[in-house]
Amino acid sequence: MLRYFFSRLRLAIITILGVSLIVFVTSRMSGDATLLLLPQDASEADIKAMQHDLGLDASYPVQYYRFVVNVAHGDFGQSLRYREPALGLVMSRLPATLELAFSAFILSTIVGLILGIISARRRSSWFDYGARIFSITAQSMPSFWVGIMLILVFAVELRWLPTSGAQGIQYLVLPVVTLALVPIASTLRITRSAMIETLDADYVKFLRVKGLAERYIVWKHAFRNALVPVIAISGLTLGFLIGGTVIIESVFAWPGLGNLMVEAIFTRDYPVIQAGVSVTSVFLIFLNLAVDLLFGVIDPRVRFG
Amino acid sequence: MSDGDILLRVKDLKTHLRGRDGQRVVKAVDGVSFDLRRGETLGIIGESGSGKSMTALSIMRILPSSARVIGGEIRFNGENLLTKSDREMRRLRGEQLSMILQDPMVSLDPLFTVGSQLAEPLRAHMGLGGAALKSRMTELMSAVSIPSPEQRLKQYPHQMSGGMLQRIVGAIAISCDPQLLIADEPTTALDPTVQAQFLDLLEALRDSKHLSVIVVTHDFGVAARLCDRVMVMYAGRIVEMGPIREIFDHPRHPYTKALLASIPDATGAGAGARRLRTIEGSPPDLGALPPGCPFAPRCISVMERCRRDYPPEFRIATEHVASCWQVQSQ
Amino acid sequence: MASVVIPTQIPARRPWAMHWRRVRRLPWLPILLLAPVVICGVLGSLIFPHDPTAIDLMSPRHPPGWMTGGSWSYPLGTDQFGRDLLSRLMEGARVALIVALSSVFLAALIGVTAGMVAGYYGGWIDNFIMRIADVVFAIPAILLIILIGGAVGGGFTTVLSSIVIVSWVLYARVVRGETLVLRERGFVALAKVANCSDMRILVRHILPNLMPTCIVLMTLQAGFALLIEAAITFIGLGIQPPATTWGLLISEGRPYMTTAWWIPTFAGAAITLTVLGTNLLGDWLQDRYDPRQRQM
Numbered sequence: 014m015l016r017y018f019f020s021r022l023r024l025a026i027i028t029i030l031g032v033s034l035i036v037f038v039t040s041r042m043s044g045d046a047t048l049l050l051l052p053q054d055a056s057e058a059d060i061k062a063m064q065h066d067l068g069l070d071a072s073y074p075v076q077y078y079r080f081v082v083n084v085a086h087g088d089f090g091q092s093l094r095y096r097e098p099a100l101g102l103v104m105s106r107l108p109a110t111l112e113l114a115f116s117a118f119i120l121s122t123i124v125g126l127i128l129g130i131i132s133a134r135r136r137s138s139w140f141d142y143g144a145r146i147f148s149i150t151a152q153s154m155p156s157f158w159v160g161i162m163l164i165l166v167f168a169v170e171l172r173w174l175p176t177s178g179a180q181g182i183q184y185l186v187l188p189v190v191t192l193a194l195v196p197i198a199s200t201l202r203i204t205r206s207a208m209i210e211t212l213d214a215d216y217v218k219f220l221r222v223k224g225l226a227e228r229y230i231v232w233k234h235a236f237r238n239a240l241v242p243v244i245a246i247s248g249l250t251l252g253f254l255i256g257g258t259v260i261i262e263s264v265f266a267w268p269g270l271g272n273l274m275v276e277a278i279f280t281r282d283y284p285v286i287q288a289g290v291s292v293t294s295v296f297l298i299f300l301n302l303a304v305d306l307l308f309g310v311i312d313p314r315v316r317f318g
Numbered sequence: 319m320s321d322g323d324i325l326l327r328v329k330d331l332k333t334h335l336r337g338r339d340g341q342r343v344v345k346a347v348d349g350v351s352f353d354l355r356r357g358e359t360l361g362i363i364g365e366s367g368s369g370k371s372m373t374a375l376s377i378m379r380i381l382p383s384s385a386r387v388i389g390g391e392i393r394f395n396g397e398n399l400l401t402k403s404d405r406e407m408r409r410l411r412g413e414q415l416s417m418i419l420q421d422p423m424v425s426l427d428p429l430f431t432v433g434s435q436l437a438e439p440l441r442a443h444m445g446l447g448g449a450a451l452k453s454r455m456t457e458l459m460s461a462v463s464i465p466s467p468e469q470r471l472k473q474y475p476h477q478m479s480g481g482m483l484q485r486i487v488g489a490i491a492i493s494c495d496p497q498l499l500i501a502d503e504p505t506t507a508l509d510p511t512v513q514a515q516f517l518d519l520l521e522a523l524r525d526s527k528h529l530s531v532i533v534v535t536h537d538f539g540v541a542a543r544l545c546d547r548v549m550v551m552y553a554g555r556i557v558e559m560g561p562i563r564e565i566f567d568h569p570r571h572p573y574t575k576a577l578l579a580s581i582p583d584a585t586g587a588g589a590g591a592r593r594l595r596t597i598e599g600s601p602p603d604l605g606a607l608p609p610g611c612p613f614a615p616r617c618i619s620v621m622e623r624c625r626r627d628y629p630p631e632f633r634i635a636t637e638h639v640a641s642c643w644q645v646q647s648q
Numbered sequence: 649m650a651s652v653v654i655p656t657q658i659p660a661r662r663p664w665a666m667h668w669r670r671v672r673r674l675p676w677l678p679i680l681l682l683a684p685v686v687i688c689g690v691l692g693s694l695i696f697p698h699d700p701t702a703i704d705l706m707s708p709r710h711p712p713g714w715m716t717g718g719s720w721s722y723p724l725g726t727d728q729f730g731r732d733l734l735s736r737l738m739e740g741a742r743v744a745l746i747v748a749l750s751s752v753f754l755a756a757l758i759g760v761t762a763g764m765v766a767g768y769y770g771g772w773i774d775n776f777i778m779r780i781a782d783v784v785f786a787i788p789a790i791l792l793i794i795l796i797g798g799a800v801g802g803g804f805t806t807v808l809s810s811i812v813i814v815s816w817v818l819y820a821r822v823v824r825g826e827t828l829v830l831r832e833r834g835f836v837a838l839a840k841v842a843n844c845s846d847m848r849i850l851v852r853h854i855l856p857n858l859m860p861t862c863i864v865l866m867t868l869q870a871g872f873a874l875l876i877e878a879a880i881t882f883i884g885l886g887i888q889p890p891a892t893t894w895g896l897l898i899s900e901g902r903p904y905m906t907t908a909w910w911i912p913t914f915a916g917a918a919i920t921l922t923v924l925g926t927n928l929l930g931d932w933l934q935d936r937y938d939p940r941q942r943q944m
Binding site for chain 1: 779780782783784786787788789790791792794795796797798799800871875878879882883884885895898902905906909912913915916919920921923924927928931
């Protein structure tokens with residue numbers, strides 16, 4: 014188990030380094046930052062001086078090295094708009110985003126599992142076909158459009174829920190539901206096919222040969238086996254959710270990290286974009302590491318190869 | 319033979335499968351009747367698709383969801399299993415009726431230790447726990463000759479070899495002292511080197527626990543080792559049935575003859591499995607059986623009558639029957 | 649001995665369930681959904697009822713034809729400038745087709761090549777390519793796109809390259825797995841014995857076997873591309889006005905949600921129906937040609 018953990022950890026670290034490289038490279042793609050910061054009529058000398066200040070006259074590897082060192086100290090530069098350290102800004106908005114993402118994760122996992130299990134046990138029933146129609150439709154809808162439509166129906170027409178903001182539980186409902194829609198669909202489909210596969214498996218046949226109760230077989234054995242692929246995709250699901258918050262926060266004016274980043278696009282506040290993407294990616298990588306470990310706990314084949 | 323001697327009496331069993339498109343009906347088992355005496359070992363022999371496994375699953379009543387028993391009787395100790403409720407069947411399975419499946423690697427749940435899976439029927443049927451449970455498990459492990467049982471019981475299925483796993487499956491199957499054991503292709507998924515060992519084990523278990531056994535196989539070698547009587551199945555029906563020696567020495571149905579003839583060394587003695595070579599033609603489509611004998615298209619001694627009417631059972635000797643028009647004319 | 653009552657028939661599936669089976673057999677539903685997009689894409693301006701850019705200040709914000717205040721000359725209504733929504737939707741279909749097809753082909757080209765090379769040669773090439781794939785995959789798609797788009801600005805090229813960068817990974821991973829298996833097959837060994845060059849083996853022998861899986865992936869990714877494009881446009885990095893895309897229609901129509909709800913609604917419905925079409929088609933193809941793949 015320890016060896017498994019270390020191999021996954023090593024992979025995570027390599028990935029983090031790779032991400033830092035991508036972040037660095039893209040930042041250098043945005044054209045010469047000096048020209049943005051200096052007035053139009055700056056002289057050659059001024060430009061050169063600014064370049065030196067920003068460290069842009071060094072070679073690329075040196076720049077990258079400095080970049081990594083800075084980042085390791087938490088320095089992503091200053092937000093061009095807010096004139097605050099970019100990292101601090103990002104971290105202050107992170108909790109709101111996590112609230113959204115995790116609520117949606119919990120909702121989608123629970124609902125998806127339940128619906129998937131029911132679908133599997135009642136294969137080819139109304140319920141099953143309805144669930145599958147729902148799944149494939151949910152995965153076809155643009156999330157921000159769903160958000161807008163829900164606002165239209167529930168907030169504007171019916172006035173049951175507020176349109177935007179974040180002052181209480183009722184503000185959480187629409188964004189979380191919008192965000193959770195696609196993961197519910199994928200969790201449902203995976204759970205359903207996993208359950209069907211396990212219920213048809215030979216070891217279930219053998220469990221029946223042993224004369225054990227059906228409910229025991231389903232919940233102790235089949236369900237646990239079906240969970241394995243679900244856990245496997247939970248890392249992907251979380252990634253999708255965190256990406257999705259970017260869009261959803263825009264729609265619902267949720268004061269989170271995603272909103273900050275969309276704003277930063279409009280104001281060309283690149284340090285904030287950099288900081289936001291980096292923090293989110295690192296967070297996700299570690300989350301996936303945790304999922305891998307959980308996997309190792311649940312499935313002995315992974316532990317003992 | 320008195321009725322008290324008969325452990326299992328199957329009469330006219332019919333099991334149908336719904337085909338993949340939801341429309342065609344496949345007659346997997348089409349009117350099978352046989353008896354099993356206490357202490358006897360009966361072999362069911364046939365190619366895949368002959369209905370042998372379906373027969374076994376029908377007796378245990380663990381058919382896949384697309385299959386249903388639609389007719390007949392299965393009397394176990396005089397009681398008809400087909401009328402029993404799920405709960406009653408559950409009690410019978412494991413305690414009175416048991417089964418070994420083909421591939422040990424998939425017979426056990428990969429997420430649980432072998433020990434926990436051995437304990438399950440003991441807990442459920444015999445209510446064992448604690449020290450009694452432990453000693454029973456150790457006892458069972460030595461009955462199937464597994465060394466260092468303590469260690470093995472803590473392991474997971476993927477950590478063991480096929481041969482050892484199948485022994486454990488065997489231990490689980492007999493754990494509650496059943497009366498009837500069905501072995502569905504017990505050695506097919508094992509390495510050839512291990513197959514003979516497992517057959518030895520089956521024999522030993524059968525003798526020491528006084529089991530009545532049904533062995534489902536496509537391999538005459540296995541049947542020769544273990545069985546007192548065999549029944550040969552084709553297209554969901556029994557085509558010939560009789561004592562093993564009799565069938566080997568005097569097969570009467572063309573299909574049986576063909577099966578035996580395709581074995582390189584047909585003396586039937588000696589250890590080791592013998593593979594069946596295929597017979598001319600292909601197995602019939604069970605969803606669209608022609609009238610008359612289903613073997614007619616492949617039969618070398620086919621007559622006009624064979625294509626029209628299905629032959630009934632003809633008695634050849636006290637215990638030997640075959641369903642073939644050829645037999646009648648001899 | 650009394651015989652026992654056993655049901656003499658296995659209950660047949662309900663009739664509508666049989667219809668569902670037949671529906672699933674021919675992909676007519678996805679074809680129905682996708683045909684309009686393809687037709688608009690091919691025939692283009694020949695069939696627009698109105699010029700999508702034609703402004704008619706006399707008829708701003710008309711509701712769809714079947715509602716009061718609407719007229720059938722503007723069947724789905726107009727926007728704030730009096731432009732016909734139906735025509736704009738059709739124009740958007742053209743763009744959608746171009747974006748979907750080009751991004752899918754490019755991503756497949758890169759991904760399949762990478763996957764084949766990684767799977768076939770193994771070793772450090774495999775490691776290298778897969779690490780790159782891991783890194784790209786570790787960043788959520790939208791964030792990666794923001795990273796790139798924030799640096800180089802918006803527009804068609806950004807949209808196209810973003811989608812390609814984000815989606816090639818899936819092709820690479822799947823193709824690599826399949827190549828690993830195919831590499832061990834008999835016909836490859838035969839080709840090697842016959843002194844075929846690696847390139848030839850890859851293209852003439854391995855690639856054709858990858859086709860079914862690739863086609864399924866490409867179909868599903870086409871829908872994904874449309875969804876991503878819409879999302880990118882929504883956050884301002886996508887194709888800019890005066891071009892028309894469905895995503896733009898939604899984001900431009902958002903302020904008019906209460907006064908002209910049909911604009912964002914129908915635009916979003918167009919996206920949904922098209923992506924539904926690709927998803928259904930992809931599922932159907934998968935059932936037909938690649939049944940061993942696990943459904944997602």
